Amino acid sequence: MTKEKKSKPSKELPLGFVDRQEKELLVRDFIISNIKEVMIKYGFQYLETPSFEYSDSIGKFLPDKDRPDEGVFSFKDENKWLSLRYDLTAPLARYVAKNFLEIPKPFKRYQLGTVWRNEKPGPGRFREFLQFDADFVGTKNLQADAELCVMISEILEKCGLRRLEYSIKISSRKITEELFKKINLNDDSQKLTTLRALDKIDRLGWNGVKELLGEGRRDKSGDFTKGANLTSRNIEIIEDEFKKKKPETQDLIDLIKIFKDYNFSNFEFDPTIIRGLEYYTGVIFEVDLKFDVKNNKGQVIQFGSIGGGGRYDNLVNNFGNYDAPATGISIGLDRLVFALMQKKEFKVKQTKPVVICVFDKNSMKKYINLQTLLRKAGISSEIYPGENKLKKQMEYANKIKSPAVILFGDDEIKLGKPTLRNLFSGKEKPVEIKELVNEIKKII
RNA sequence: GCAGCAGUAGCUCAGUUGGUUAGAGCACUAGUUUGUGGAACUAGGGGUCGGUGGUUCGAAUCCACCCUGCUGUACCA
Numbered sequence: 323m324t325k326e327k328k329s330k331p332s333k334e335l336p337l338g339f340v341d342r343q344e345k346e347l348l349v350r351d352f353i354i355s356n357i358k359e360v361m362i363k364y365g366f367q368y369l370e371t372p373s374f375e376y377s378d379s380i381g382k383f384l385p386d387k388d389r390p391d392e393g394v395f396s397f398k399d400e401n402k403w404l405s406l407r408y409d410l411t412a413p414l415a416r417y418v419a420k421n422f423l424e425i426p427k428p429f430k431r432y433q434l435g436t437v438w439r440n441e442k443p444g445p446g447r448f449r450e451f452l453q454f455d456a457d458f459v460g461t462k463n464l465q466a467d468a469e470l471c472v473m474i475s476e477i478l479e480k481c482g483l484r485r486l487e488y489s490i491k492i493s494s495r496k497i498t499e500e501l502f503k504k505i506n507l508n509d510d511s512q513k514l515t516t517l518r519a520l521d522k523i524d525r526l527g528w529n530g531v532k533e534l535l536g537e538g539r540r541d542k543s544g545d546f547t548k549g550a551n552l553t554s555r556n557i558e559i560i561e562d563e564f565k566k567k568k569p570e571t572q573d574l575i576d577l578i579k580i581f582k583d584y585n586f587s588n589f590e591f592d593p594t595i596i597r598g599l600e601y602y603t604g605v606i607f608e609v610d611l612k613f614d615v616k617n618n619k620g621q622v623i624q625f626g627s628i629g630g631g632g633r634y635d636n637l638v639n640n641f642g643n644y645d646a647p648a649t650g651i652s653i654g655l656d657r658l659v660f661a662l663m664q665k666k667e668f669k670v671k672q673t674k675p676v677v678i679c680v681f682d683k684n685s686m687k688k689y690i691n692l693q694t695l696l697r698k699a700g701i702s703s704e705i706y707p708g709e710n711k712l713k714k715q716m717e718y719a720n721k722i723k724s725p726a727v728i729l730f731g732d733d734e735i736k737l738g739k740p741t742l743r744n745l746f747s748g749k750e751k752p753v754e755i756k757e758l759v760n761e762i763k764k765i766i
Numbered sequence: 767g768c769a770g771c772a773g774u775a776g777c778u779c780a781g782u783u784g785g786u787u788a789g790a791g792c793a794c795u796a797g798u799u800u801g802u803g804g805a806a807c808u809a810g811g812g813g814u815c816g817g818u819g820g821u822u823c824g825a826a827u828c829c830a831c832c833c834u835g836c837u838g839u840a841c842c843a
Contacts (some may be wrong), residue, residue: 334834381843393842409843441842442767518841541839545769600843681801712801720803731801745803 338442338449348670350452350659354434356480357454364473366432366456371413373436377403379641380412395440406438410455411601411637411650418459418648419641427646428460434655446615446657454629457650459638464573467605467633468580470651474609474629475588481658482668483611491592491608492578495632496571498596501563505556515550520564521596524626532557564593573605573633597630606632609653615661628661629653675702676762677719679712681731688730692740692758699759701766719745725766728758 335341342350361368377396396405407413410433418429433455443449456473458466471490478488498520502513519534526534533539535557538549552560569575569591581589589607597606608630631651638646662668676696678689689705696703706715712729719727729741729750740758743750744765753761 337835412843439842442840444837447842539839541769542837545839547768547840679802713803716803718803724803727802729801733801741802743802748802748804750802 336449338447340448340450344672345670346659346663348672349663349668350655352670353477353481353655353658353662354454357432357434357477360473360477360480361432361456364430364456364469366430369414369417369431369433370435371407371410371417371433373406373438374404375407375413375416377405379416380405380407381640393440395438407435408439409437410435410453410652411457411634414455414457414459414650415637415641415648418638418646419644422642422644422646428458428466430456430458432456446660448656451657452655453652454655455650455652457648459648460646461649462635462647464577464605465580467607467649468577468584468586470631470649471581471589471607472584472586474651474653475586477653478609481662482665483662485588487613488588488609488611490589491595491610492569492574492589492605493591493593493595493607494569494571494574494605495602496573496604497563497569497593500571501560504563505552505559507552507556512550512552515548516552516560517596519550520560520594523564523594528561532561535560566593567591569593577605595630597632601634601637602632603635604633605649606630607651609651611661613661613665615664628658672723673702673766674723674725675704676766677715677722677724677727678703678705679715679719679727679729679731680706680709681712681729683709685730685735688735692728692730692755695755696759696762701759701762726762 358368377394380394394405394408396403398404414431414433418425435453436450437453438450440449456470458470471492475488475490479485498517502508502516507513507516516535519531522534523531526539530539534547534549535552536549536554537551538547540546569578574591578589578591581587592608595606595608597608608627610627629652631649633647633649635647638644638648678692680686680689686705693703693705706718708714708718710718716727724745726745727743729743734740734752737752739752739754741750742753742758742761746765
């Protein structure tokens with residue numbers, strides 16, 4: 323090694339990226355297997371699109387900027403900008419536009435995939451995360467929207483949630499559209515600010531939202547956010563409209579009727595859900611968890627939704643002249659995993675190998691024979707993967723939470739009977755090789 | 767991005783009004799019967815006190831700038 327101080331490579335992870343460990347991954351696998359089962363039952367087809375897309379295909383144009391990296395990760399490849407996908411909907415629209423003539427209409431597909439966002443991460447929010455999406459493309463029928471809600475509900479219950487522990491909130495972009503007509507609001511940026519303000523009711527309450535609809539709001543840290551500058555009369559009208567308990571737009575009335583036909587009642591009308599501002603055109607919905615979620619310090623945090631979706635009738639049209647109204651749902655799987663792992667009764671089985679201890683390298687063939695015997699019987703097992711004293715081998719077995727170790731040293735070999743030690747109870751006994759599999763099965 | 771707070775061992779933190787070789791618990795390593803884990807005991811390794819510059823006889827401690835993190839806020843297709 324050179325004497326000069328070399329700057330060492332960093333062990334830290336990039337902001338917003340995390341290592342995920344087995345326990346979490348097993349919960350995720352469990353959820354994914356439930357999703358796949360339900361998707362097959364509902365007749366969706368499985369699709370995978372690449373992580374990268376051309377930036378302009380997924381809605382990032384910005385020709386005047388050096389890098390199109392507002393919110394997305396991008397790089398230049400042979401003079402063309404590529405971006406890591408930030409959701410699965412934009413790639414779907416691209417896929418449908420590209421393969422429009424070949425695919426069935428309507429087109430139903432589901433997809434699981436990692437997406438990336440170049441934004442500031444928050445509690446439970448990362449810059450890389452796994453999404454699950456299911457969409458209907460090419461139908462205006464609200465039966466599709468209804469079915470998505472019924473379906474996600476079935477997935478959640480398969481994952482062990484009870485009816486009271488989650489709820490589907492529904493609303494429609496038509497409500498705000500009509501509201502804007504009513505108060506004669508035409509300025510696009512004012513509309514956008516209004517929507518953004520209304521989206522914050524759950525967090526700021528009506529008082530905070532009214533400040534944002536008016537001149538603006540100063541937050542706890544003293545930072546000031548400019549408001550939409552609506553008149554106080556218009557703010558009143560909006561508040562009245564938003565406090566109505568029953569939907570009045572035709573799409574929601576129709577949707578609820580279909581819910582009835584499905585016998586589906588675990589939804590609530592909530593005009594304050596806004597969702598993505600740019601592309602939704604009609605019915606929107608959000609999946610909320612109703613139980614407390616804690617952070618790693620044990621504090622209850624405002625967890626918010628684990629996903630949502632709605633109708634986006636114009637997204638595919640952006641690529642050409644195909645008329646493909648669509649509706650879809652996306653679920654943030656990592657958030658769902660995080661929430662499920664907090665439920666006490668929720669456990670997934672982690673299978674750990676029986677450890678065969680090594681006394682003498684010359685007896686390796688005997689250890690391999692035992693290992694083969696166990697593995698043939700479907701028992702997870704390993705020969706201690708190192709060279710160490712028995713004490714170290716025991717410590718290793720304990721550390722990996724192995725259920726049992728097999729001791730096959732000189733004494734046992736003479737008798738032809740390995741010693742089986744149960745690591746939960748600490749008890750051990752000699753066992754005939756023929757009986758080994760059965761005895762281990764009693765332990766695990 | 768804006769704002770507030772913070773940064774001392776792998777982790778959680780202590781470090782008195784600036785004063786010698788910077789500490790604890792947990793974790794780690796090695797031992798306490800060279801064939802036995804989870805407990806206990808003994809010993810040990812590990813820190814340019816986030817970085818750079820400044821003030822001072824002397825800085826983890828004071829000042830400036832930078833970096834990083836947390837929280838709020840904004841954006842979030």
